[in-house]
Amino acid sequence: MEAFSTRERRKIISLYQQGLDTEEIAQQFGASLAGVRRVWQQYREEGRDSPAYANCGRKPTLDEAEREQLLEIARRRPDAFCHELADEVQKAMGVRVTRQTIGRWLRELGITRKKSRSMPASRSVRTSKSSVTIGCRG
DSSP states (O other): OOOOOHHHHHHHHHHHHTTOOHHHHHHHHTOOHHHHHHHHHHHHHHOOOSOSSTTTTOOOOOOHHHHHHHHHHHHHOTTOOHHHHHHHHHHHHOOOOOHHHHHHHHHHTTOOOOOOOSSOOOSSSOOSOOOOOSSOOO
């Protein structure tokens, strides 16, 4: 289930203040009792009527300028790991994202993340799995 938006949280708080109980409010929102109760508890204890995270659990997105910046970072460091690119993005754009988000963004931009070989391929030894069956055939 997704997090409640600020508007939904404020409506839940208002309904509690009007005297409705948790079950009635949860039915109105089609939400769990625990989720509705947690909104009210956070408001009472912390005075918070907005979600704990600014994006409410939604995936971060890039605008066109940020896409170009990410493409430039990826071109500059084609062999960098996603966590290294995440650090570069934080330095360049001031946005902290996980390596998984970087990987998703790069996939959306059509950039593959296959690493280059550290050594040339062997000419004398087969390196891929063979199709030989182990055991004896009778």
